Amino acid sequence: MKKMTDEQLSELEQDLNAIRDAVVADLGERDARYIRRIIRLHRTLEVGGRAMMPFGFVPPVFIAATAALGVSKIIENMEIGHNVMHGQYDWMNDPSLHSQTYEWDTVCTGESWRRTHNYEHHTYTNIIGKDRDYGYALLRLSDDDKWKPPHSLQFINYVLLSVFFQWGVGLHELESERIRRGEVSLNEKLPFLKDFFRKGGRQAFKDYLFFPLITFPVAPIVLAGNIGANLIRNLWSSTVIFCGHFTQDAETFTEAECENESKGHWYLRQLTGSSNFTGGKWVHLLSGHLSYQIEHHVFPDIPAHRYPEISEQVQAVCRKHGIPYNTGSFARQYGTVLKRIFAFSLPDRVRSKVPALTMGQAT
Amino acid sequence: MLARDNQSTALQWLGKQLFNREDPAAFFDPLLERVNPMWIQEYTPARVEQILQETSDTKTFVLKPARRWQGFEAGQHVNICIEIDGIRRNRTFSLSSSPILWQTQRLISLTIKRLPGGLVTNWLHDHLDVGAVLGLGEAFGDFTVPDPARPVLFIAGGSGITPVLSQLETMAAQDYRAPVSLLYYVRTSEDVIAGEKLEALAARYPALSLSIIPTHDEASPRYLSDGDLAKVPGLNGRQIFLCGPKGLMDLAGELLQSRGVRERDIHCTFFSAPQANLENQALGGQVQFAQSNIEVGSEGDANLLEIAEAAGLTPRHGCRMGICHQCSCRKTSGTVINRLTGQKSGPGEENVQLCVSVPQGPVSIDV
Numbered sequence: 001m002k003k004m005t006d007e008q009l010s011e012l013e014q015d016l017n018a019i020r021d022a023v024v025a026d027l028g029e030r031d032a033r034y035i036r037r038i039i040r041l042h043r044t045l046e047v048g049g050r051a052m053m054p055f056g057f058v059p060p061v062f063i064a065a066t067a068a069l070g071v072s073k074i075i076e077n078m079e080i081g082h083n084v085m086h087g088q089y090d091w092m093n094d095p096s097l098h099s100q101t102y103e104w105d106t107v108c109t110g111e112s113w114r115r116t117h118n119y120e121h122h123t124y125t126n127i128i129g130k131d132r133d134y135g136y137a138l139l140r141l142s143d144d145d146k147w148k149p150p151h152s153l154q155f156i157n158y159v160l161l162s163v164f165f166q167w168g169v170g171l172h173e174l175e176s177e178r179i180r181r182g183e184v185s186l187n188e189k190l191p192f193l194k195d196f197f198r199k200g201g202r203q204a205f206k207d208y209l210f211f212p213l214i215t216f217p218v219a220p221i222v223l224a225g226n227i228g229a230n231l232i233r234n235l236w237s238s239t240v241i242f243c244g245h246f247t248q249d250a251e252t253f254t255e256a257e258c259e260n261e262s263k264g265h266w267y268l269r270q271l272t273g274s275s276n277f278t279g280g281k282w283v284h285l286l287s288g289h290l291s292y293q294i295e296h297h298v299f300p301d302i303p304a305h306r307y308p309e310i311s312e313q314v315q316a317v318c319r320k321h322g323i324p325y326n327t328g329s330f331a332r333q334y335g336t337v338l339k340r341i342f343a344f345s346l347p348d349r350v351r352s353k354v355p356a357l358t359m360g361q362a363t
Numbered sequence: 364m365l366a367r368d369n370q371s372t373a374l375q376w377l378g379k380q381l382f383n384r385e386d387p388a389a390f391f392d393p394l395l396e397r398v399n400p401m402w403i404q405e406y407t408p409a410r411v412e413q414i415l416q417e418t419s420d421t422k423t424f425v426l427k428p429a430r431r432w433q434g435f436e437a438g439q440h441v442n443i444c445i446e447i448d449g450i451r452r453n454r455t456f457s458l459s460s461s462p463i464l465w466q467t468q469r470l471i472s473l474t475i476k477r478l479p480g481g482l483v484t485n486w487l488h489d490h491l492d493v494g495a496v497l498g499l500g501e502a503f504g505d506f507t508v509p510d511p512a513r514p515v516l517f518i519a520g521g522s523g524i525t526p527v528l529s530q531l532e533t534m535a536a537q538d539y540r541a542p543v544s545l546l547y548y549v550r551t552s553e554d555v556i557a558g559e560k561l562e563a564l565a566a567r568y569p570a571l572s573l574s575i576i577p578t579h580d581e582a583s584p585r586y587l588s589d590g591d592l593a594k595v596p597g598l599n600g601r602q603i604f605l606c607g608p609k610g611l612m613d614l615a616g617e618l619l620q621s622r623g624v625r626e627r628d629i630h631c632t633f634f635s636a637p638q639a640n641l642e643n644q645a646l647g648g649q650v651q652f653a654q655s656n657i658e659v660g661s662e663g664d665a666n667l668l669e670i671a672e673a674a675g676l677t678p679r680h681g682c683r684m685g686i687c688h689q690c691s692c693r694k695t696s697g698t699v700i701n702r703l704t705g706q707k708s709g710p711g712e713e714n715v716q717l718c719v720s721v722p723q724g725p726v727s728i729d730v
Contacts, residue, residue, distance in 0.1 A: 028448040028450075029448050032446070043391065047391075087677065090677035091450065092451060093679065095405075103384060104383065119656070210380070
């Protein structure tokens with residue numbers, strides 16, 4: 001990570017705070033209108049998708065219904081749920097958009113997400129050993145993890161994680177790797193497991209039991225469509241999220257360098273540990289504006305549709321302080337993610353012989 | 364009836380499974396609202412049917428709530444919610460119409476005076492038009508007419524007349540069989556709210572004796588006096604209802620006490636945030652917002668809601684005056700003083716209203 005003096009860090013903090021303050025002062029009807037429009041779009045797609053699904057014996061209808069339901073889940077998870085739970089719309093004082101009570105359309109409970117994502121991941125971003133989102137304790141994505149033979153197969157793990165992403169995210173808080181190491185007991189995790197089964201059961205009941213059964217004669221079609229919709233959402237959200245922190249130049253940090261860190265240092269870590277990707281309006285909407293991962297990590301609680309508007313200012317601050325701003329096309333960024341997963345599946349001495357496989361590292 | 368309840372519980376359960384929310388019916392609100400805002404499920408919608416200019420700064424809004432609204436008793440109030448610049452605002456107002464109007468025509472009315480600098484009252488006056496839809500809560504409050512009938516004295520000031528209007532109309536319609544007196548204090552004769560209505564009531568309802576007293580028509584102010592009370596026959600046998608600004612309420616309280624009126628015969632309702640006298644209390648302290656992992660110090664009489672907002676938090680809230688309970692939260696430890704009553708809480712875990720709780724020493728809140 002770029003070394004900055006305390007003074008420089010404090011200047012960085014002021015520069016970024018100024019951007020934030022300007023947005024917060026301007027929040028109002030425009031933002032309320034935006035999120036309500038997105039919510040209407042979600043409701044329309046979900047109702048439309050579910051209504052069309054029983055007629056899925058006509059192949060184009062099946063495709064349209066599955067796509068509509070899949071996209072509705074993506075929008076609900078990414079642009080509505082994730083962002084609402086960050087408190088981006090708390091200022092509206094609308095009880096159905098309140099961060100602490102919102103419950104989203106996925107296996108992971110809102111409660112668990114607020115703990116593991118909002119708190120752990122956004123506080124300890126990319127600190128190896130503290131940010132359990134870094135590789136999800138499943139993938140080796142930096143040198144800080146010692147290579148072990150099972151890592152050579154981690155590409156398969158990655159594919160499985162993507163396919164079953166909502167279940168993986170739902171089980172994240174179980175901390176199975178710490179249970180295996182004996183650091184926590186399964187007993188301590190019982191309350192979490194209870195919630196997990198309740199919410200997971202609810203999601204499975206809805207998509208794999210209830211909606212297929214009420215359309216009994218065409219149950220297999222509805223079941224297949226619902227599985228398809230969940231799969232579309234799983235693959236897309238996992239891909240977007242992997243592009244946020246695991247690209248080639250996204251940096252990782254050690255616990256030692258982040259001890260007693262200042263707000264300025266936290267900002268610096270968010271800027272250098274995250275990566276954006278470019279794309280059209282729809283790409284940004286469907287990624288919940290996590291395509292502006294850098295802006296999101298610097299300001300997790302301002303409405304995400306504002307990120308494109310402040311991106312230029314954040315880049316200017318980065319240029320001023322000589323901090324890299326990691327962005328590129330979706331294809332390029334995702335390519336480097338796949339490269340990272342592959343590179344770290346190799347033993348260090350093999351990898352070090354291939355110059356093309358050098359990665360952003362803890363300094 | 365029970366079967367229907369069972370059915371609705373089962374539906375409710377199913378709705379929660381399908382839509383991941385405690386109020387599943389509201390899932391469709393964003394779409395229904397577009398078709399007809401009166402179909403909103405999250406709160407009871409009410410359409411503005413008519414707006415009457417009462418005085419230069421007071422309007423009566425006649426509303427038609429959706430049919431599921433539960434009705435009210437004369438003297439009760441409601442929370443309304445509106446959205447101003449993207450932010451939902453909840454405020455409490457007294458119902459000024461009689462329940463009979465609700466029962467016969469499904470209409471209610473709120474009579475609202477502009478408060479200087481008041482965000483919501485001014486917005487209602489300037490932007491709420493006929494045809495607009497606002498959110499309505501269920502009625503609450505115990506500022507209600509005694510049953511069986513007993514002699515009554517109302518002392519009202521300014522827009523504090525609103526719940527009294529509802530009560531008087533109801534009493535007249537039911538031919539309430541006991542003497543009823545109203546002492547109504549207004550700033551000037553121009554500021555009388557519903558003057559014609561009051562005169563008409565007095566004309567057709569002989570039990571009512573009406574005195575409208577302008578306080579500032581003359582050079583020297585003419586406030587409620589012991590003489591006014593002396594003119595009320597059988598004062599000590601009456602149920603007394605007070606509604607008005609704090610100065611009037613305090614004065615009335617003192618005068619009534621010196622005339623030996625028993626405390627339990629006096630009923631008050633506030634229409635602006637009352638303040639207990641907290642001057643001699645040591646206030647402020649370290650406030651820990653446990654869920655947000657934030658700890659801040661506070662000084663003086665700042666309430667927990669203000670402290671939280673100053674710390675960048677956005678807890679759910681409503682009226683900001685201790686009425687609507689939207690901001691009720693779990694206090695896990697520490698002592699707070701209730702701004703309205705001056706009462707001290709226990710040190711343990713309990714629900715507190717953030718907007719009227721002032722910390723006294725360290726406090727931990729589940730926000």
